[in-house]
Amino acid sequence: MRIVVASNPAARFGRSGAVGALVAARIADLGHEVTHIAAADYAGQLEQSRFAMIAADALVVVGGDGMVHLGVNIVGGTSKPLLVVPAGSGNDFASAMGVASAQGAIDGLEAALAADPDRVDLIRIEHPDGVALAAGVVSVGFDADVNVRSFRLTGVPSRIRYQAAILATVLRPRHRTFRVRLDGGPERTWRTLVAAIANNRTFGGGIPIAPDSSMRDGRLTAVFADELSYPSFLRLLARVLRGTHSRDRRVTVVDCETAELASDETVIVCADGEIVGRLPVRCSIMPGALRVLRPR
Numbered sequence: 001m002r003i004v005v006a007s008n009p010a011a012r013f014g015r016s017g018a019v020g021a022l023v024a025a026r027i028a029d030l031g032h033e034v035t036h037i038a039a040a041d042y043a044g045q046l047e048q049s050r051f052a053m054i055a056a057d058a059l060v061v062v063g064g065d066g067m068v069h070l071g072v073n074i075v076g077g078t079s080k081p082l083l084v085v086p087a088g089s090g091n092d093f094a095s096a097m098g099v100a101s102a103q104g105a106i107d108g109l110e111a112a113l114a115a116d117p118d119r120v121d122l123i124r125i126e127h128p129d130g131v132a133l134a135a136g137v138v139s140v141g142f143d144a145d146v147n148v149r150s151f152r153l154t155g156v157p158s159r160i161r162y163q164a165a166i167l168a169t170v171l172r173p174r175h176r177t178f179r180v181r182l183d184g185g186p187e188r189t190w191r192t193l194v195a196a197i198a199n200n201r202t203f204g205g206g207i208p209i210a211p212d213s214s215m216r217d218g219r220l221t222a223v224f225a226d227e228l229s230y231p232s233f234l235r236l237l238a239r240v241l242r243g244t245h246s247r248d249r250r251v252t253v254v255d256c257e258t259a260e261l262a263s264d265e266t267v268i269v270c271a272d273g274e275i276v277g278r279l280p281v282r283c284s285i286m287p288g289a290l291r292v293l294r295p296r
Contacts (some may be wrong), residue, residue: 008063064088069272108295127277208243
């Protein structure tokens with residue numbers, strides 16, 4: 001097979017930089033034709049990997065959920081499969097696929113490349129600047145604020161940047177007012193700190209935002225919280241970390257196939273931990289749109 005290996009040399013703040021070369025070498029040793037692309041910036045990686053995939057049969061991404069996001073925006077909705085080697089600080093997609101570590105994925109490369117692809121759902125995100133695909137969770141609330149803040153904290157050492165962004169966001173959480181329409185039904189207004197459209201159970205490195213969500217059921221899970229006082233927000237955040245928040249009367253959890261979100265404010269939209277656009281957005285499920293290679 002002709003295989004493109006796309007790796008993020010900055011994954012885990014640079015500590016996983018050598019994994020991509022190791023994966024490419026291992027695949028070449030198995031007799032496959034390999035093109036290895038390692039670019040530190042997302043736009044450059046996306047452009048180069050897309051071009052290389054024109055003549056390739058499969059894409060292997062090495063990194064965290066950001067690299068999965070890149071991968072699904074290259075091969076999502078096509079017949080070409082994706083294989084994930086988890087080497088990032090957040091590996092929610094790989095965990096959902098039963099791939100627990102980079103070494104485990106490397107050890108299983110031969111079996112995975114020979115296996116019949118699995119199929120999982122994706123999220124299609126239509127926003128004012130275009131269309132993007134996502135594998136895990138689309139967020140416009142607290143988690144999106146953390147991601148956006150982490151990208152802006154360039155003066156903070158990279159190894160603690162995300163943690164610093166979480167702390168800063170917890171100290172100054174921001175309610176926003178959203179207009180929400182699910183499955184084309186009546187529009188409802190929420191003023192909230194927590195707003196997410198999930199395809200996967202977890203995000204942010206294992207936070208169970210949608211504990212009952214599945215990537216194979218052809219459904220999305222919308223999660224919204226009511227407006228909360230600061231002490232109530234902290235208590236709810238603790239429940240979110242344990243995955244027990246869906247039983248809270250102030251939290252609405254709804255399965256749907258489409259979710260439309262709008263706001264009178266300028267709101268950044270994140271998906272798989274990456275900034276994808278701004279509101280308004282329309283999220284829709286793409287059943288079985290991603291073919292995934294993994295050892296059985």
